[in-house]
Structure formats: C-alpha cells, structure tokens
Amino acid sequence: MRISMIELLNEGKFGNPEVCEDLYVVTDDFVAVIDGATNISDRLIGGKAPGRFAAEVVQETLLEAEAEVTLVELIGQINESLQSKYERLNLVREIEQYAWMAPTACLICYSRYFEEVWQIGDSLCMIDGQLHTNEKPLDAITANARSLYLETELKNGKTIENLMDHDTGWDFIKPLIKQQYYLQNDTENQYGFEVINGFDIDFSRVKTIKVPEDAKTIILASDGYPIIKESIEETEAALNELLAIDPLCFRQFKSAKGLQKGNKSFDDRTYIKFQVR
Numbered sequence: 001m002r003i004s005m006i007e008l009l010n011e012g013k014f015g016n017p018e019v020c021e022d023l024y025v026v027t028d029d030f031v032a033v034i035d036g037a038t039n040i041s042d043r044l045i046g047g048k049a050p051g052r053f054a055a056e057v058v059q060e061t062l063l064e065a066e067a068e069v070t071l072v073e074l075i076g077q078i079n080e081s082l083q084s085k086y087e088r089l090n091l092v093r094e095i096e097q098y099a100w101m102a103p104t105a106c107l108i109c110y111s112r113y114f115e116e117v118w119q120i121g122d123s124l125c126m127i128d129g130q131l132h133t134n135e136k137p138l139d140a141i142t143a144n145a146r147s148l149y150l151e152t153e154l155k156n157g158k159t160i161e162n163l164m165d166h167d168t169g170w171d172f173i174k175p176l177i178k179q180q181y182y183l184q185n186d187t188e189n190q191y192g193f194e195v196i197n198g199f200d201i202d203f204s205r206v207k208t209i210k211v212p213e214d215a216k217t218i219i220l221a222s223d224g225y226p227i228i229k230e231s232i233e234e235t236e237a238a239l240n241e242l243l244a245i246d247p248l249c250f251r252q253f254k255s256a257k258g259l260q261k262g263n264k265s266f267d268d269r270t271y272i273k274f275q276v277r
Contacts, residue, residue, distance in 0.1 A: 002028075002112075002276070002277045003026070003027075003028060003029075003031060003110075003112055003274055003275070003276060004274060004275040004276075004277060005026060005272075005273075005274050006217065006273040006274055006275060007231065007232045007271065007272070007273040008024070008026070008232075008271070008272050008273075009232050009236075009269070009270065009271045010022060010023075010024055010269075010270045010271075011264060011265075011268070011269055011270075012264070012268045013224075013260075013263045013264050013265050013266065013267055013268050013269075014263060014264065015263075015264045019049065019052065020052070020268045021035065021036035021037070021038070021049060021051035021052045021055055021268050022034065022035055022036070022055070022222050022224065022268035022269060022270040023036070023052075023055040023056065023058070023059045023270075024059075024270050024272060025059055025062045025063060025109075026272065026274075027062075027063065028067075028112070029065070029067040029111070029112045029113060030062055030065065030109055030110065030111060030112065031109070031110040031218070031220060031272055031274055032058075032059075032062055032107060032108065032109035032110070032220070033107075033108050033109075033123050033220045033221060033222050033270045033272060034055045034058045034059055034062075034105055034106070034107055035051075035055070035105060035106040035107075035121060035122075035123055035222040035223065035224075035268070035270070036049070036050070036051025036052050036053070036054050036055035036103070036104070036105045037050065037051040037054070037103075037104040037105065037106075037195070038051060038177075038257070038267075039051060040100045040174065040177055040178050040181070041098070041100055041101045043101065045089065045091065045101075045103055046085070046089060050101065050102070050103040050104065051103065051104065051105060053085075053103040054082065054103035054104055054105040054196065054197065055105045057078060057081050057082050057085065057103075057105075058078055058105050058107055058196060060081070061074065061077050061078045061081055062074070062109070065077070067112065067113045068113050069111075070114075071111075071118050071203065071206065071208070072203055074109075075120075075196065075201055075203075078196055078198075079196075079198050079199065079200075082103065082196075082197070082198030083198050086198060095198075099181035099182045099184065100177075100178040100181040102181065102184070102197045102198065102199075103197065103198070104181070104184065104195050104196065104197045105121075105195065105196045105197075106120055106121020106122060106123050106195060106196070106222075106223075107120045107121065107123070107196055108120070108121070108123035108124070108125055108220050108222075109220075110211070110218060110220065110274075110276075112276070115210065115211045115213075115276075116208050116209060116210055116211060117132070117208070117209040117211060117218070117220070118206065118207075118208055119132065119134045119206065119207040119208070119209065120194050120195065120196060120201070120206055120207075121134065121193075121194070121195055121196075122134050122135055122136060122139065122223045123220065123221060123222050123223060124219075124220070124221045124222075124223065124225065124228050125209060125218070125219065125220055125221075126218070126219040126221075126228055126230075127209070127211060127212070127215050127217075127218050127219075128212075128215055128216055128217060129230065131228070132207070132209050134207050136191075136193045137191065138180055138183070138191050138193065139256070140254075141176075142173045142176055142177060142180075142256045143250075143254040143255050143256055144254060145172070145173050145176065146169040146170065146172060146173045146250060146254075146255075146256060147169070147250040147251070147254045149168070149169045149172040149173070150163060150167075150168070150169040150248060150250045151250070153168055153169070160247065160248060161261075163248055163258075164247060164248065164258070164259060164260055164261045165260075165261055167248070167257070167258055167260065169248070169250065169258070170256070170257060170258075173256060177256065184197055184199075185197070185199055185200060185201055185202065187202045187205070194206055211276065215276055216275060216276075217230075217273060217274070217275055218273070218274055218275075218276060219271065219272065219273045220270075220271075220272045221235070221269070221270060221271045221272070222267075222268065222269055222270045222271075223267065224265060224266075224267035224268050224269025224270065225238075225239060225269050225271060226238075226239065226242060226253045226255075227239070227242070228271065230273075231273070232271050232273070235271055239265065239269075243259055243265065243266070247259040247266075249266050255267075
C-alpha cells in the first residue's frame with residue numbers, strides 16, 4: 001500500500017506555529033496527528049510548553065522510526081527519549097511528585113506496514129466516512145462542571161464577552177484538570193486513561209483500528225475539531241458555525257476550554273486526509 005496525501009491543515013489557536021501544541025507526521029510509512037496537552041503548570045520545560053515538548057519528542061521518534069516498528073516498540077522509544085530528557089533537565093523527582101508537570105501528548109497514527117490506526121487519547125479517525133472516536137468519561141465531567149459554572153456567572157451579571165476576556169469557568173475546573181494527571185495510565189482507577197508521558201501504558205486499553213483492504217480514504221484529526229467532515233472546507237465551516245453560536249463552548253458543544261478573544265479557535269487543530277493504495 002502507498003500513502004497519498006489529499007489535504008492537510010495544522011493551525012494553532014494563537015495563530016503562531018511555534019507555540020502550537022498540535023504537530024503531525026507524514027512519511028512513506030506513517031501518518032500521525034500528535035496533540036500535546038494544554039499547559040496546566042504554567043511552566044515551561046526546555047523553553048517550551050509541556051505539551052509542545054512532548055509532541056516534539058513523539059514527532060522526532062516517528063520521523064526516525066523503522067516501518068516495521070510495533071506500537072509497543074514505538075511507545076518504548078518515545079518513553080525512553082522522554083525519560084532521558086527528564087533526567088537531563090532534573091525533572092524526574094518533580095514530575096513524580098507533581099504529576100501535572102509531566103509533558104503529555106495524545107497520538108493517533110496510521111502504520112502502513114501494519115495497515116492499522118493506533119489511537120492513544122481523544123483524537124479522531126474517519127475511514128471512508130466511518131467515524132472512530134476515543135472519548136474518556138473525565139472530559140464530560142469537567143466540561144459539564146465548567147458549563148454549569150459559566151451559566152451561573154451569566155445569571156449573576158457577566159456577559160459572554162466578559163467571559164471570553166477571562167474564562168472563570170476554566171479557572172474553576174483547573175484544579176480538577178490538575179488532579180486528572182494522577183490518573184494517567186492508571187489501570188486500577190475507574191477514571192484512568194492512556195496518554196504518552198514517558199511512563200508505562202496499558203496496551204490492552206489502546207484502541208487499534210484495522211484498516212480494511214478496500215479502504216479508500218482516511219482522515220486523522222485532533223480534538224480541536226469537535227466535528228470532522230469529508231473535507232477541510234466542510235470541517236472548518238462546521239467549526240466556524242459552532243463558534244459563532246457558542247464561542248465559549250459550554251452549550252451546544254461542551255468543552256473544558258472556549259474561544260478567547262484574539263484567538264483563532266478554542267484549541268489547536270490538525271486535519272489530515274490521505275489515500276492508501
């Protein structure tokens with residue numbers, strides 16, 4: 001099978017590619033979307049936001065990976081690189097104590113050799129019109145908590161414009177988001193979920209999608225797109241329509257984050273459509 005690109009868009013919420021926490025890979029063997037987690041610690045690691053830091057390590061590893069690399073081997077290589085960087089930056093002990101400091105990323109990756117899509121985190125995949133999601137229950141909890149808080153803010157006199165200047169709903173759920181980091185790759189907790197952060201993953205809980213032999217097109221996208229369509233134009237139109245009616249993302253589409261004034265969207269976003277032949 002051969003990979004043939006059709007469409008690609010990668011844009012950060014700030015409009016600055018250097019701080020975008022979404023990265024991607026397109027080679028003869030892999031197509032991937034890498035979504036670095038939003039900065040919760042408000043600190044930089046190696047001069048970069050933790051999510052960007054993690055995303056770059058995943059990107060670099062994939063660009064150097066052999067075509068026949070298995071998912072287990074790939075994550076092992078990524079984690080080895082992350083741990084090496086943690087040690088060099090004297091971060092190991094601090095990350096173990098304060099889990100939210102760990103650079104974290106989600107990955108959705110098509111392997112040409114295995115004809116599979118590997119889905120770690122909540123990025124999206126569509127194969128010939130069939131959507132594959134990987135949502136986690138925690139996201140609905142935090143999104144609904146923020147939605148409730150914002151509704152009370154409006155009831156008490158604030159406006160949508162006020163809240164786009166300063167999202168007090170995000171302030172409200174931020175401590176809960178921090179606590180989630182302790183549940184990353186936790187196989188024993190009801191809210192545990194898999195991410196890439198330099199530590200062990202339970203591969204039995206990683207979603208693997210076998211690509212049908214007769215598949216024509218595959219779309220991979222980060223969760224910066226609440227809805228994905230068959231083209232970038234349609235997908236962007238759906239996003240813009242949503243942000244026009246619900247810019248704070250707390251009613252029609254409930255999210256942990258909304259659109260802030262001056263930003264391009266509520267989150268970084270990436271969309272890749274390609275053919276396999």
